[in-house]
Amino acid sequence: MAIALTTEILLVFWVVNAIWIVFAKKTYRVMIFFGVFSLITSVIYLFLGAPDVAMAEAGISAFATIFFIVCIEKYYSRGSGLKAEMASAAKPRNYFKLVAAFAFVAMLCGLFIFFVPTTTEYAYTELRDLYLFQFMRDVGGRNAVTAIYLGYRVYDTLFEALLLVTAVVAVIHLSWFDRTIVADGRHSEVERSRMTKFAMRIVCPIILLFGMYLVMNGHISAGGGFLGGLAFALFLVCRFMVLGVYDLPIEKAMKLEELVFINIIILPIFAIFTGFIYFYGYATEMFQNIYLIAMNFLVGLKVAFGFFVLFYRYIAIERLPDKEEVVEAFDDGED
Amino acid sequence: MPPQMLTFFVIVPVLIAVFLYVFFTLKIARVIAIAVQAAFMVPAAWLLFATQESEIAVTVGDYEGFLGIILRADLLAAVFVCLTVFIFLVVGIYTVQTPYDRTKRLYLFLIFLLEGALIGLFLTRDFFNIFVLVEVSTVVVTILLMYDRERRNLFAGMTFLMVNIIVMQLYLFGLGYIYMLTGVMDMEAASAVLYTMDDRSLALPYALIMTSIASKCSLLPMLTWLPKVNSLTGSRFTIAAIMSGLHIKAGVYLFIRFQDVFGGMGTDFFLVIGIITAVAGVIMALSQTDVRLLLAYSTIAQVGLIITGLSLGDGYSRVGSLFHIVNHSLFKVALFLCASQITYLYHTKDIRKIRGALRQTPLIAAANIMAILGIIGAPLFNGSISKYFLMSGATGATEWIIILINLGTILAFVKYAAIFFGKPLGKVRTEGGDEPDFNRRAVVLGLGIICLALGIGGAQAMDFLFDAPVSLSFWSYLEKVGIFAASVAIGILIYRYAISKREFLPKLNGLSLSFQQICVSIGAFFAVLVIYIGVF
């Protein structure tokens, strides 16, 4: 009963936070409220009985904050951005548009709630019971969530992994800067005091070890490929805090990510699609565990490389001053 | 081939995409790409024959019941898969000669990914899988639309991406309610449960999902930004051809699937929406001067027509609109590829500046005219067969409106056809680079001939593709020919006096919604749909 009460209190705080974000004037306030918002949602997921999703949300909110901050920082450093923001903040909102928009959305929300299908309890739970009853025999491992997204619905996970690879390719191709290599070994101008270096040196090995732990027994306790990958990526962020130098090559990391992605496709093809392991008498506990750990490891590596490339891309290259970048124009050919 | 092969239909293009991107140099990669595309036609054809009688279903990983993801290939899915593979082959052959600096390995990577995602979308019957595949295809299309660095339309691309994310959140919300009501993620099982429920409790999930699918096919309110994005963003003609030819068709395919799942709840609502979209598409097409925008808005008009045909509820009109989807993909791709070559030769994309193309490039102009005859429904071409059956279900008012829409299409393409006659104005550029070589002319001519062939053998094609034994009564077809001839005459008259002199509705030319207005229009569409379903 107490957990339900805790969840409701946190949900109220969650909604209040969303309202703050909508009505915050300065962009930096939006960032901080968004940080608090993600922290609260992560805990609410935990109280709803979803530790995997909670961990994913926590890790993702850290990276989302980094991406947003790098984007905002350029806006403010130009000075004009700040003046424009002050001016627009000072200018009174035209209340007519505000009230009209509010009325429209309130009508939509009322309509939505009016038509919510009122089935009292959970209509059908056979599928859930089937999953819980059978997943240990079919896919192995103790964690039902890992069994589903690595065993039953591995087809979804393939396309989701593909989307992450495409996102990394897109970030590099669509960005304003055509170059992919920062002058290796160049020190980042982000100041870090001695204390930061000292503290991060202690935390870094712990996170790396923790990431390996998450990957290795993802199928037994809460955790798994994504979270291990996120932990590795957080390790790289801490490493950047310690050394503060852009020395890891982005090009190689992208190539490795694609290689790992090819393995992510090939492994389920032999393990699940053709039913090789499970239906020619080899469906032993050992094979299942090998498959799950291998898949977790591969997915972890891919997510780690993906976020590594995104992080370094944002920290090193998206923050370059404009003058350095010369975009050579193609000839105006058309095919 | 064991049914397990269905998964390889989707996995093979993705694997090839990544292999080409990682391992091979550009020269070898392009050769392999064309070889694979051609080889891929064989399994697609096999699928078409295999699904003639029965449907092939396979659970990925052979888990029993609805635990795993189930891929089903019935005849309709097979037709769409064949269409996708054929069009990617045509576009592949078309771009085989482009100079090396323009088609890097990333371009091949994205083209194969899009092909894999679209084929996956046509085969899968799992709700969440559709969400993942639509997201993948949206991201890939966003990159392709902004592929050329210097002619990149960043703002339209970002708006396209943001609107698509919001729309997919609506879809996920609706999916949540379906999972709550039916407790299962597969379409067949869900539709069995949903039939037993009354409209009132299904109003919300239906409205949420249908809003997202309507914006995928860019029906009325969300109309103005899709053509602006898929043609104006400096993207290449080939990408615009794939967008209009296939990407919108995926939206229409989802529309068909979800109408079956929900047992056709809002058909007459979508009848009205389809008609309005068609009329708006035609008017906007008439007011454009840029070639690509004219073709894009005419795609919207034809999609509106297809949605009307589908929601007429009559067996003939449904088969007619399915055949119209296939035809429309063919002649739209032909139109875009011809336009690409002609605009390259005349060095401008403005219709008003191109004149006398027939004398200048007879071969391309001939293919282009065949495609135009196809789209306006000339007697011997495939357009007439599909429009004939599409209209057969319409009665009274809707019939006249559809004739009006056809007249509008004819008007738009009469305006477009003006580029063939008169004496050539601008200096024609024929020197090196991307000039339309033998390959491109052959491709375009081939498409034109296919349009003609499908026109002549229409009834047999429809029987084979959609196993709908259709009888083409000679007299009613003759009557349709009469109507067609009359409307062409009217079209030329109107064009001669009304349109060619002064600009037709110039202000409609640059109409584009801001991001906030698009959100408001999505919300309004959702509200109207919910009220319609819930109350009536």
Added chain:
Amino acid sequence: MYIVLAIMLGLLVPYGIRVAIGPSVWDRLLGMNLIACKIIIIIIIFASVSEMTFLMDFAILYAVSGFIGTIFIALFLSERDRRKGQEDKE
């Protein structure tokens, strides 16, 4: 044990007020950091109450990601005013 949990939840409210009111952006950042720590304590108590040891893994990852988010906001926030300061001087 639930009393302790209730008190911790009660303690969230003042930090929420600090984030909402906080005169300067730095107070809000401080509030965010406080809420992150307070939530870690709530998780630890919840884990010990419901005897689920794997929640501690969550607490570790949660702690690291919460702090990294705060660190990067603070680092780039200082860039903002310093540059604004420089521009005013020029």
Added chain:
Amino acid sequence: MSVQEIVSFIIMGIGIAFMLVGIIGMFQPKKDFYYRLLVACKIDTIGLLTIGIGLAIRHGFSFFTGKIILIIIIIMVLNPLVAHIIAQAAYRSGYVSICKDGDSFDH
């Protein structure tokens, strides 16, 4: 209620009392940001330490206690670090402390 329970409750009680007192430090009217930062940093680190140790005692020597100690180590290192970074960022970005020199540290 074994001895273990009572001892752990006492320690946790101390921790909670400390936090409640800390709240007052947070809302001092005259003080500025740096004062609040100092108080806040103390509250969190000590609060977590005491409640962590309380729980560790409650669970005796088990796998759970090992994890709690790991968490405490991480928080003990990270929390002062974050407070330091915020203070450095605030100072570098020109946030002037409204208290006079030495005023905020005497009592």
Added chain:
Amino acid sequence: MTVGDIHVLEIFPILVFFISFFGLIISRNIVKAIVLIMLMQTSVILFWLGLGARLGNIPPIFQDATEVYDPNTIADPLPQALMLTAIIIGIAVTAINITLLNALFRKYQTVDWQPMQDLATVDERPES
């Protein structure tokens, strides 16, 4: 636990969904628009997890093969697995969105909707 006859875990996500939709309509700043889109994604994910946790919220993780679970307090693993995928999709698409915004800011020196749209339509009008 139910407000009216709708479960509390359903009301809050709907509220935040429409709050962020309202924010999208009135916000002038594109960065805030992207943040609000992430808010929308989070509210949809919470709605799904609310579905899974309607009965109970003990995570579906067992210690050994034969552990008997209490069917009406264990959470549903399927929404959790799906939402893990949805989160990763959300962050991947947001990363692309932010890259585009960064490029747009470099090109037009502004992050507000209206000025950027005016500048953009000037650049991309088809050469008449």
